Amino acid sequence: DAGVIQSPRHEVTEMGQEVTLRCKPISGHDYLFWYRQTMMRGLELLIYFNNNVPIDDSGMPEDRFSAKMPNASFSTLKIQPSEPRDSAVYFCASSRTGLGLFFGEGSRLTVL
């Protein structure tokens, strides 16, 4: 298996622009997680899905953030409009019930 695949690996955008991050989980995994990593706050859980259904989005910072999982093999995290404080590395991870998470390589976002 290719592992969790994220795109883009790097994105530089200007404040106010829309950003879309994409994730393909490992086939057969029923959980998908979006995390954000910053120097100040470490690894924060933003939202997670089980069988494509959002279970807990309490970590999503505000209404500018949204996440979808239209099918078992694809998820997006969207920020609209983006702000400089959104600059971070965004990780997607997937798992099968009761097992550890497998992470992608991350999407490094810089908002100018």
Add this chain to the structure above:
Amino acid sequence: GESVGLHLPTLSVQEGDNSIINCAYSNSASDYFIWYKQESGKGPQFIIDIRSNMDKRQGQRVTVLLNKTVKHLSLQIAATQPGDSAVYFCAENMGMNRDDKIIFGKGTRLHILP
């Protein structure tokens, strides 16, 4: 890469010595714990896990100890090697109703001295 913080506690260990990384978890109801390793510029990588009905689990060169009484988790790495240099995170499952809501601790940077 700068994906991890500059303010992390750092453990410096001589190559070949054993390393012990500690973690305090927050939720007494958590029933599943995991250690991850994150190398510079990469995503966290699963190392070893343990369930709350155990107090010790061993892998290859790594051992995880769980003390539920004081809510403490530790990772022991035997014969530390240069490739062990990374940031190590403990994580706990804080999900309700057996959902896998995995929350990470702040991390510890392991620095290997030659």
